[in-house]
Amino acid sequence: MKAIVVNPPNKGVEVREIEYDVKSIGEKQALIKTIANGICGTDRGIVSGLLKFSRPPAGKNSLVLGHENLGQIVETGSKVLRFKKGDYVVSIVRRGCGKCSNCLSGRQDFCETGEFVEAGIRGLDGFMREMFIDDEEYLIKIPSEIVDVAILLEPLSNVVKAYNELMQTQRRMIWWCKDGSYDCRNAVIIGSGPIGLLFSLIFSSQNFNVTILNKRDPSPIELEIARQMGANFINIKKESISTNIDVLIDTSGHPSAFIPLLNKLNKNSALILFGTTGGEASEITAELVTFLVENNVLLFGSVNASKKDFEDGVNFLTVWKYRYPSLLNKMVTKVVKPEEAPDVLYAKPKGEIKTVISWT
Template identity: 30%
Template sequence: MRALSVHQHEHGGTLVLDDVPEPAPDDGDLLVEAVALGVCGTDREIVAKGPRQIPAGRTGLILGHESLGRVLEAPPGSPVTAGDLVVGIVRRPDPVPCASCAAGQFDLCENGRFTERGILGRDGFGSERFRLEPDYAVRVDPALDLAGVLLEPTSVVAKAWELLDHHAVRRPRRRALILGAGPIGLLAAFLAVQRDLDVHVVDRLAHGPKPRQVRALGATYHSSPESARGTFDAVVECSGALLAEAVERTAPGGAACLVGAGDVRSAGAINPADLARRLISRNRTLIGTVNSNRRHFEAAHAALRRADPAWLDGLLTDCVPLESWPAAFDTDPERIKAVVHFTA
């Protein structure tokens, strides 16, 4: 079968469309036919730098953690059956789990000896067929169709909002600021709108699909942080470059959640002493998150089912067949989400 595999070389990684063996039954009792694969910055970073950990006995890592597939085979008693659309949960706990992993909160792993499908030590979902353990398969409403591939990134922001709901001050009409209008930023705005917040989104583009998607939500779009005036009860920093802005724009008693990985543009923007002063003096909370567990996938699924299908389709700006996979890894500031189609 065909698979998108990353191979290590001296200066980084090389992504190729490989012929690989069929997935081993040891990988899970569910045999799944790939329908689509979402491509994100993590995938591009793995390709650029090479995989950090290749599965034992392999020469490359099958890429892909944003999955959508259809079950071909399922054992009796499985929570999903043949024909169901599913998405795979990404992280797997250490076989000797920490306390968090043992409680199903493997996104909070304390010992760091986890694996992640398509990222760290486990093949991903970028192959024509893959296997899943039933406990790590999330059934997808067929009405979502191709937008089901958004479930994994939505689960990440569902976790961010779970944290913000707990930490941010409660007011009759809370304001939310989203820094960055990539897929994560737009999905964060989408979940904020579902919470009936006054939502503002900042990105650097003045025109194109990103401002359109924000306005279609009923949120306010800004092409610079300066035009988003005032402070906000909840801030979601998705760009990785606006740490100082995220903290400064958080209202007294409010909370900021960092979702974007650290960007070199934020280096030196705020020193630790100044950060502590800004947080303590205004009773602000700063939190960060990455990855998600089943609870967040299920919350994401519930949120996506309530979405306008046309709005979700507007996020999928670049959908290419497997044969044209290189186009999905190109970078374009106007692109939102690139998706590789495995089946028609």
């Protein structure tokens, strides 16, 4: 079958035929036809050879790329209970080490050994191929009402995890407003890529005041998306933020983007680090450390997501599709055929929010 294949840690990508036995379905497995894959920075990092932790499955020298996925079940094993032929599904990405308490409790996103594998990233073939077999336990059911936006579920699941972590951790004190809502809290999101916009959506729909930051003016699509969700969009090179910040989320990975904003953090506020990049250094002063200490500022990094976060994401997508009509569809700015994937994997299309590979 046709697949999009990489050879990490070497750079490069090719669309080619691979051998795959679609008949070897286990009792608790399903054969899935790929509908679509999303492309993200991780995929481009692997293709460019910069993402050094990417590796093929054990004993192989190439890796099928792709972790953002949407598929449809073609056939199920005899002991599959929750799915049937024709169901739409999203496969979760990380598979646990089978050793640590978190992995043995469905929280492989908090794996303690680091011996997990991730589809299309490290140690496990991904979803950029015509078909694949997966275990029932790793599948998320997609209601037919949201099939058109479900390609956003995988990136959203990571955002849901970070949001859930924040809300749980902020129970360290009273953080809600006097009326019991979060209307008085300001969320500032650095970056307006798909992750930045999904963070903006989750905070907007929970009635935080949301400001999206970038180093440039918004594109017309970004402006329309921000307007629909009621968020401000600020070009930080032209304008400064007028409010204090209760939760600051960095999706850029650039210390120079978030460190200058830390002095705007309110008491008992939080900084969530989500983006990663290479090469940049920035100094943290003792005065800043004192400020963070004196103000009980919470700082955490967040990666990956649990199956429960995917399931919560399904509910968010369902609500948002009707609350913000056409907003989620607008986030998909380009759809390409598998044969065209190398072009958009080597270079980001202009004005991209999310580029999707369609297999149908």
